[in-house]
Amino acid sequence: MPNIVVVGTQWGDEGKGKIVDLLTEQARVVVRYQGGNNAGHTLVVGGEKFIFHLIPSGILHPGTMCCLGNGVVLDPAVFLGEIDRLQSRGVKVGPENLRVSERTQVIMPYHQRLDLARERAKGAGKIGTTGRGIGPCYEDKVARRGIRVADLVDPQLLKAKLTEVLPEKNFLLEKLLGDKPFTFEEIFAPYEKFGQRLKPLMANVSIILHEAAKHGKNILFEGAQGTHLDIDHGTYPFVTSSNPVAGGAATGCGIGPKALHRVLGIVKAYTTRVGGGPFPTECLDSIGDHMVEVGQEFGSTTGRRRRCGWLDLVVLQESARLNGLTGLAITKLDVLSTLDPVRICVAYEVDGQRRDSMPPTLAELERCRPVFEDLPGWQEDISGVRRVQDLPANTRTYLKRLEELAGVPIQVVSVGPDREETIVVQNPFA
Numbered sequence: 001m002p003n004i005v006v007v008g009t010q011w012g013d014e015g016k017g018k019i020v021d022l023l024t025e026q027a028r029v030v031v032r033y034q035g036g037n038n039a040g041h042t043l044v045v046g047g048e049k050f051i052f053h054l055i056p057s058g059i060l061h062p063g064t065m066c067c068l069g070n071g072v073v074l075d076p077a078v079f080l081g082e083i084d085r086l087q088s089r090g091v092k093v094g095p096e097n098l099r100v101s102e103r104t105q106v107i108m109p110y111h112q113r114l115d116l117a118r119e120r121a122k123g124a125g126k127i128g129t130t131g132r133g134i135g136p137c138y139e140d141k142v143a144r145r146g147i148r149v150a151d152l153v154d155p156q157l158l159k160a161k162l163t164e165v166l167p168e169k170n171f172l173l174e175k176l177l178g179d180k181p182f183t184f185e186e187i188f189a190p191y192e193k194f195g196q197r198l199k200p201l202m203a204n205v206s207i208i209l210h211e212a213a214k215h216g217k218n219i220l221f222e223g224a225q226g227t228h229l230d231i232d233h234g235t236y237p238f239v240t241s242s243n244p245v246a247g248g249a250a251t252g253c254g255i256g257p258k259a260l261h262r263v264l265g266i267v268k269a270y271t272t273r274v275g276g277g278p279f280p281t282e283c284l285d286s287i288g289d290h291m292v293e294v295g296q297e298f299g300s301t302t303g304r305r306r307r308c309g310w311l312d313l314v315v316l317q318e319s320a321r322l323n324g325l326t327g328l329a330i331t332k333l334d335v336l337s338t339l340d341p342v343r344i345c346v347a348y349e350v351d352g353q354r355r356d357s358m359p360p361t362l363a364e365l366e367r368c369r370p371v372f373e374d375l376p377g378w379q380e381d382i383s384g385v386r387r388v389q390d391l392p393a394n395t396r397t398y399l400k401r402l403e404e405l406a407g408v409p410i411q412v413v414s415v416g417p418d419r420e421e422t423i424v425v426q427n428p429f430a
Helices: 016-024 076-088 109-125 134-142 155-175 185-201 205-214 285-293 313-325 361-366 395-407
Strands: 004-008 029-030 041-045 048-052 065-068 098-099 219-220 262-268 272-273 305-309 329-331 342-350 353-355 369-375 410-416 422-424
Touching: 004 016, 004 313, 004 369, 016 041, 016 262, 016 410, 016 422, 029 205, 041 065, 048 272, 065 205, 076 185, 076 410, 098 185, 098 205, 109 134, 109 185, 109 219, 155 185, 155 313, 262 313, 285 305, 313 395, 329 395, 342 395, 395 410
Parallel strands: 004 219, 004 262, 029 065, 029 219, 065 098, 262 329, 329 410
Antiparallel strands: 041 048, 272 305, 342 353, 342 369, 410 422
């Protein structure tokens, strides 16, 4: 059976957590390959809500090994707090089912403070960062001055690295951004303790994945955010600081691209976005309010209201090409119930010219106006449907048209938030 990469095809928040949870039933290893705790997955299992920020949602499945790859940036306080909360709810979490790459970069307190101070300094030009220190941590990684999980478990090495980097961070905070500097001890003492708690979970994730693949165990690669927040391929600079695209799974875990057999793209039946950046199909009216209210479009991590709009096939077609999608999973289809017509953006109009692909610059994208194709809506409650053929005729028409435009087969359809409210058209692992 194949290994599968799960990617978001829009600007994140597509509902990847539920689909990963569904597929984990057939996977022996689930690995997160990039991003940090700026991501959030909300799952409803048996009416009980679970929110994940760093730990793969596969942790709810006994017998599944969950890993954080080297492409992730780790806030130890958030990660260990997430473990504690899961354990308090009776979920088994330990070295037997959760491992962290020894090469994973660590988010330090100065990363968070720099993130927030820079965003404040930008004023109206801010990009909408979550302020979790993700970007500054990736900056230090690329500049070769980052602190990794392996460094936390060696007090002398941690001391040496912190002594080297802290003066520069304090200079930036105090002299450039007018913020409060850190003392050495207020960082060293808690992070040394974090290291001792992380030590039993630390491992070479690349070897774990290699061994799993060698023995024919299914691996599920889980990305955070979405394709159009990719640092290279997204709507730059309104992007994240890593590579959510499928190719990021290889570099973010330490496994060869030949091990990435299939790519499942998660598509919300409409489009959402958090923070700044262009959004051609955004609905600033009652339709957008309906999507927010019915879809509960508030960030799992920040609580921020998400911007909502009609499904954008220009965005989806770009994602299909960038990721090499082999299948689609449609989420939150039930939110469109009672809306009539249901609209799909099939192209853009820019300065009087039709455009069928994403423009290269923000200035041009901000001038884009959506070209819509209208389809008849449906009034029925579809949350209880478990077979495609039992969906209302207009719902099936919508899905068929979406599939035609994307050029990728639909394999999974989510018709409600609970794990059971799902239609499997074709098993992605089959």
